Amino acid sequence: MTDSIIRADAVLSARRPGVTASSLRAGTEQSLRSVYSLGHSAIASLPGSLHSITEEAVTPFTLACFLIIIVEFGERFNYYTTKILYGSYCTQMLNMTSSEYNIFLNFNDFFNYGTGIVGAYIADAFLGRFKTICASAPLYVAGHVLLTVSATPLGYGDWPYYPDSNGGWAYPAFWASVTIMAIGCGFIKPCVSVFAAEQLKDEHGNDASPRTLERLYMWWYQCINIGGFIGPLVAPLLSGGTPAGLDNIIGQKYQCSTNATLVPTCDEYCPGGCQLTPPTPAQFEECCTGQRIGLNYWLVWGCWTLPMLLLVFAIFYIGAWKPGYIASPAQGSYLGDFFKLLWGAIRCLDGGKPSDGKPIRCFEKLKGVAGMPNDRLIDEFRMMLITSSIFVPFCLFFFANSQMYSWGYNQCDPALKIQGWMDCNQMQTMNALSSFPSSTLQSIPS
Template sequence: MGQRGAYFNPGLLLFCQSCFGYPLSIFFIVINEFCERFSYYGMKALLILYFTRFFKWDDNLSTAIYHTFVALCYLTPILGALIADSWLGKFSTIVSLSIVYTIGQAVTAVSSIHDLSDFDHNGTPDNLPLHVALSMIGLGLIALGTGGIKPCVSAFGGDQFEEGQEKQRNRFFSIFYLAINAGSLISTIVTPILRVQECGIHSKQACYPLAFGVPAALMAVALLVFIAGSSMYKKFQPQGNIMGEVAKCIGFAIKNRFRHRSKEFPKREHWLDWAQEKYDERLISQIKMVTKVMFLYIPLPMFWALFDQQGSRWTLQATTMNGKIGLLDIQPDQMQTVNAILIVVMVPIVDAVVYPLIAKCGFNFTPLKKMTVGMFLASMSFVVAAVVQVEIDTNEFRTFDLNKLTSINISSPGSPVTPVMPDFEQGHRHTLLVWGPNYYRVVNKDGLNQKPEKGENGVRFVNAFGGSFNVTMDGILYEDITSYNASTYKFFSYGTKSITLSSAEIPGRCNNSFESTNFGFGSAYTYVITRLSDGCPKLNIFEDIAPNTVNMALQIPQYFLMTCGEVVFSVTGLEFSYSQAPSNMKSVLQAGWLLTVAVGNIIVLIVAGAGQIKEQWAEYVLFASLLLAVCIIFAIMARFYTYINPAEIEAQFDQDEKKKKPENIYAEIDPASQTLQTKM
């Protein structure tokens, strides 16, 4: 507090320095983490639908870009740790990269700003390259920012505690974890709601600028809150980069081993022992502990390959389902909140109930066994996802067979029966327009013979009014629908849309604005524009394809299994890694753990990029099978792993060094021999 102490009552000063036994500075850090996680997860929840619905990318490209972004978010923590440890220190690194992060969120929000003039007739932005370029720049900056501060914020919070405050420090990390989950949960509820709001200057569109803008604002708040606590923080200078030392030692050992490949040099017990010529035994021993754990990390990316598809493939699956759950209308991207809710519920239940019951049964449920079970549960979640997908394909994406018609007759009172012999094209839907005994037309322009993809709703307009019509629906223009002709189908998301009719045939006194039906998911409609007796237009709606019937609630079992897998895999994995690492190498293992998440997303990127699996259920089965195979391999590796206590090993080194170091040594000159005599 320094000079400010002269202006405060000592009691008030003491309160400012410590609140309820905690340094006041940690409250700024917790609020910062809540806002940052709200910003990240809120933005991330929207991405897959932003790619598919705004950019009109296909599912595979959208999935590939999504997982590229997530992979970058988990690669950049290594860079953040290097900057903090070797150059700027934690505080300056957090501030600098948070500025980058905030700019990235703002650029992403700006990339989604649009208006009617920005779109072609299919609802795709005319200046799409500009939107894409801005979006990719924004996401790149976000990846650098969120990944760069990830290894710094929690550690910086831990730095705020004094010796003897271990209890408060442990509680801080619990509060910190709660802030992460609270930010994630609230944001994945709020931002999808903001997305479906209508906004625009001249037209009403899905409000991506607002949905991305709120996370950008929260990130700015996170930055300001963190800076506001600056004078209260304990800041430490960079202590050197331990990851660099580890890399140099490993590199020297490998280089030295290959330099002495001849039989003249005896074999050494461990390949890292080839670094003994340059590095001390303690460091080599510590790196051995780390590499032993790192070896177990090799199979782990496959778990993350499945886990992170909750935000991509599972969200896309939800778009093909019915979001009406009881009184709630659930958006596809809101289903991700199931994971956040279950995490908050499951963690205390597993810790307080499940593990103690397993222990009472006499089963030695070691950390590696827990992680194996977690991988198995994640694999089973994808089996359930495959079953749900089969149900969707069976009930929703079926082909609509046409009855073979032998004849159609049109009749009206006082008129003779008119036989109709239309040329129906087999396997397609048809609309027969009739406006008199001898006046009819078969409309089959871009007819649908299956459900619209991605849970969208196909809508076309038929002009039975006369003249020529332009129709604007939710900002998308249908041009030149001539008399007794139909437009092509255009596709819209869930909800109610605004419709505007434009024609020289409409009298000025008539209302030309209408509201659509409340669209569900995966339906198709034909709107027929007819003329009322007063000459004003009327919209008549006909359901071509019924909306989806498979409910999003069927996804809950797969989310439940995945969350259970996460609890026993992720939480246990971090605990295991820390328990098996020496005190000065925990950051190295943290970087290694985050690297497995990045590699897992790269695996999804490769599979989605290849795009060779046409059936989605088959892709789910493939991922489930791969993780199950990896689970078996990991179980075998775990069987041969020997648990260690790094503290005991380091204590042994301390004792050995103490024994080697002479005590009470002094020297004097022997007067007789004039030689140096050493005495103990």
């Protein structure tokens, strides 16, 4: 490098005495610094400039914003606490096999997260986010009330045996209740986070700074972690399914004892008879002496999670009165145009325009086709699909994460619970607990 500069200095000195490559480089660098300083000063003087944004202090959260965060805390408290008891309730109270329980759990997750796209469409195209939340909350509560009632003796034909033994309706009511709750939850889910951000707009309708929104969602997920930790940690103790938990308040439900198969009285009665049909006095004495099965699910769902759900929704409705919410009206949905483009791409429609060579070229060919959106919208949809590819690995993560509720519970139930030091219904609390440090550090003001 030094030899090259010396040779360049020699050539320049021969042509223009006193001029060297080093002096030219120094002069160029000084000129660039001057231009940068002038431009930086000019940009910094403009209102709303990038410089102003980076140096801007975080906007304080409004009361309305705090109320919506509380609603999210209570809703996640209810969701995870209710869901974490599904494993033991389905297998011990509804007589589901492990495979049937896994199918149910996939159904429940699909409806809870799949109906979000329907809720987003309704909010964008018809009702707006505020009205969608207001209409979905009673649906959510109604499904939870049905779930609670179905877990009481009212839902069992011959309490405390399986509901299908004598005309009980707890089994179909359980499926109906979780479906109704999933629809209510799914409709709320895509609306509430954006609705919270809308409460931070200034008097001119401008959105909050990126730094403010970042802080909002750090606290948002911290509340989810707190709700997802406290509720599921306490719920198994109230359900009566753990040795250290609350005793059964209504009735007792026994399993066949370990030596029941050796007792002649128990022939053709065990295993499972103690849960399927009422035993005779002799069978009850000699066969049904095993561990009890918790029956207090109605107590957890009715007296632990339902009051929290009612409380946070009451706070939400009160907040609409005072201090009031910034509620943006429905402005139309792009979902119809998006599916129209996808269908056009699948049919390989061609508007005659040459491809620009960018990814997803089939969208470029749709420009100019009758009935398709304008060219700018087509480019935006294509950009959205390209950037959304980052979410593909997330599918693998949530696939693995959901196994804690399904196969993880099925493996834990005969293994860890026998040891007496851990309840299988409390496994998922480790997920929320492990999320505390990162969320806390990110939410601390810098």
